[in-house]
Amino acid sequence: MGSWAALGWDTTPGQVFASQGSAELSRSLWNALSLLSRRRLCVVVRKELMAEAAASEELPAEEKVREMLPLPAQRPGAARPVLRGSARLFINMTLPKPPCAQFGACFYLLQEQEEEGAAAPSVSGVYFICPLSGAIVRKDQKEKQLREAIQAYFSVDPVAASIMEIHTFNRDREKVRLCVETMAKYLDNIYLHPEEEKYRKIKLQNKVFQERISCLEGTHKFFQAVGFETKTLPVPGQEATEEFYVLKEEVLSRLEELKDRKEQLLSSEPVRAQLHRQLTLFQPSAAAARFELPHDFFNLSAEELRREQRLRTEAVEKAAMLRTRAMREKEEQREMRKYNYTLLRVRFPDGYILQGTFYARESVSVLYNFVREALRDDWLPFELLGPGGLKLTDESLAFNECGLVPSALLSLAWDAAVMADVEAAAEEQRSPLRPELLARAQSLS
Numbered sequence: 311m312g313s314w315a316a317l318g319w320d321t322t323p324g325q326v327f328a329s330q331g332s333a334e335l336s337r338s339l340w341n342a343l344s345l346l347s348r349r350r351l352c353v354v355v356r357k358e359l360m361a362e363a364a365a366s367e368e369l370p371a372e373e374k375v376r377e378m379l380p381l382p383a384q385r386p387g388a389a390r391p392v393l394r395g396s397a398r399l400f401i402n403m404t405l406p407k408p409p410c411a412q413f414g415a416c417f418y419l420l421q422e423q424e425e426e427g428a429a430a431p432s433v434s435g436v437y438f439i440c441p442l443s444g445a446i447v448r449k450d451q452k453e454k455q456l457r458e459a460i461q462a463y464f465s466v467d468p469v470a471a472s473i474m475e476i477h478t479f480n481r482d483r484e485k486v487r488l489c490v491e492t493m494a495k496y497l498d499n500i501y502l503h504p505e506e507e508k509y510r511k512i513k514l515q516n517k518v519f520q521e522r523i524s525c526l527e528g529t530h531k532f533f534q535a536v537g538f539e540t541k542t543l544p545v546p547g548q549e550a551t552e553e554f555y556v557l558k559e560e561v562l563s564r565l566e567e568l569k570d571r572k573e574q575l576l577s578s579e580p581v582r583a584q585l586h587r588q589l590t591l592f593q594p595s596a597a598a599a600r601f602e603l604p605h606d607f608f609n610l611s612a613e614e615l616r617r618e619q620r621l622r623t624e625a626v627e628k629a630a631m632l633r634t635r636a637m638r639e640k641e642e643q644r645e646m647r648k649y650n651y652t653l654l655r656v657r658f659p660d661g662y663i664l665q666g667t668f669y670a671r672e673s674v675s676v677l678y679n680f681v682r683e684a685l686r687d688d689w690l691p692f693e694l695l696g697p698g699g700l701k702l703t704d705e706s707l708a709f710n711e712c713g714l715v716p717s718a719l720l721s722l723a724w725d726a727a728v729m730a731d732v733e734a735a736a737e738e739q740r741s742p743l744r745p746e747l748l749a750r751a752q753s754l755s
Contacts, residue, residue: 430755432717436606436651436667438583449606452583460581468535469571475528478580485526490575492522493529497536497572500557501565510557512538536571537561585651587666587680591747594661595754601717607651608716649715656681656694656720662743663754670715675705681722686744690732691725 438452439445442459456478463471480486499509512519512533523529538555545552561568592598649670654677656664666680674694682688694702697718709715724742733739741748 431602431604432600432653432665433588433604433667435604437586437588439586440583441581446586447583456581456583464531469532470574472528472532472535473575473578474581476526476532476575477578478582479527485522488522489526489529492518493532494572494576497568497575501569501572504562504565511543512555514540514553514555532575536568585667585669587668589680589684589747590665591684591743591751592655592663592665592754593751595663597754598655598657598663599719601653603653603716607653608649649710652709652715653717654709654714654720655718656722658722658743659724660741662741662748662751664743668709670710671708673705674702674707674709674712677702677709677720678705684744684747685742686740687732687742690742691728693723693725695721695723 436449437446438449438455440447440452440455440459442463443455445455445459447455460471460474460478463474476490477486480489496509496512499506503509514520514524533555537558537560539558541554541556542551543554543556652668652670654666654668656677658664664681664684666677668676668680677694681692681694696702696712696714697720699721702712702720709718714720
């Protein structure tokens with residue numbers, strides 16, 4: 311596919327290819343057509359561009375499109391396909407001499423459909439592990455599971471559970487910071503001045519308490535768990551009574567414990583469900599580059615994805631405009647931010663394929679560690695090569711910065727000298743992958 315690659319094009323099904331502007335670009339495009347029969351690609355020339363070409367007298371007007379096929383809807387995340395079947399060129403025309411600079415042509419590369427229908431998803435969805443219960447749940451169920459797990463933890467340690475609620479379910483981190491600092495100040499005053507009765511009472515209608523503490527989830531449970539109780543007390547100088555939190559007398563004998571709870575409150579972090587990698591090992595397969603992703607992998611809803619596809623179709627001419635490299639990179643980065651997750655596959659030299667789910671903003675170093683954990687000997691040196699053979703040497707880059715979203719097939723390359731020494735020392739040849747993974751290797755359909 312040298313001619314396509316030279317123009318910076320990718321053979322993704324449903325992708326629009328355009329050539330317009332320079333005679334050299336158009337010539338390269340038409341030269342590339344000669345590769346189609348060998349590459350088993352299906353090509354459809356858009357009617358309006360055929361008419362435009364005929365009007366420009368670069369093609370005889372009597373040349374007609376013999377057969378036009380609708381462009382199939384491309385599933386989100388579809389990757390470079392493995393095309394099979396005989397080549398089909400859906401234009402009935404004799405290629406002219408290379409067209410002039412004004413000529414524009416647009417081609418669609420289509421993936422031939424399986425007779426059985428749409429392929430099954432590469433994964434059924436994005437899953438998370440609750441760190442408290444160990445339960446594995448779908449993305450849309452993770453907060454519900456966290457709430458249930460934290461609620462259940464109240465029977466184990468009510469103070470710790472209330473702290474989890476404060477840090478986990480209040481989204482505004484600045485409000486949480488102000489809240490816990492104020493709560494810690496209340497506890498600090500009691501610890502430093504246990505003889506002062508005024509520090510052991512907190513007026514619930516106090517403005518600071520209302521604005522910083524009372525409005526946040528979990529705060530009242532915390533005060534009750536550390537030993538405060540609600541009492542209605544008279545207010546000096548007023549006839550009315552008000553509600554207070556009052557520290558129980560017995561807590562004064564456990565001030566060190568109160569101090570520890572204060573430190574726990576200040577140092578805690580939100581409880582986060584952990585992304586389930588869904589580690590899977592596949593046997594060697596020619597379908598390694600085919601991905602079918604569920605909607606869990608995208609920021610956009612199904613309707614937004616359809617609208618995005620429509621807008622892209624309408625923007626064919628815009629895509630062919632001359633843009634600076636900076637403009638292209640900025641647009642590509644904007645596209646990459648649409649993805650929350652990515653499904654990555656690493657193909658080993660023996661053909662086995664390791665698959666895992668990652669956050670789109672995780673760094674490449676996470677993938678290197680993921681691969682090492684799958685090796686029988688994790689010290690073996692290797693490199694990961696992205697699509698096109700590009701070495702992923704900067705492990706600090708995020709997957710979306712490398713264009714490895716929402717899915718990608720990478721290749722693993724061993725250090726040749728080290729592997730030669732390992733094989734020479736081994737009594738028998740064995741796979742570098744862990745035996746328990748090999749035993750569970752699946753077929754990739």
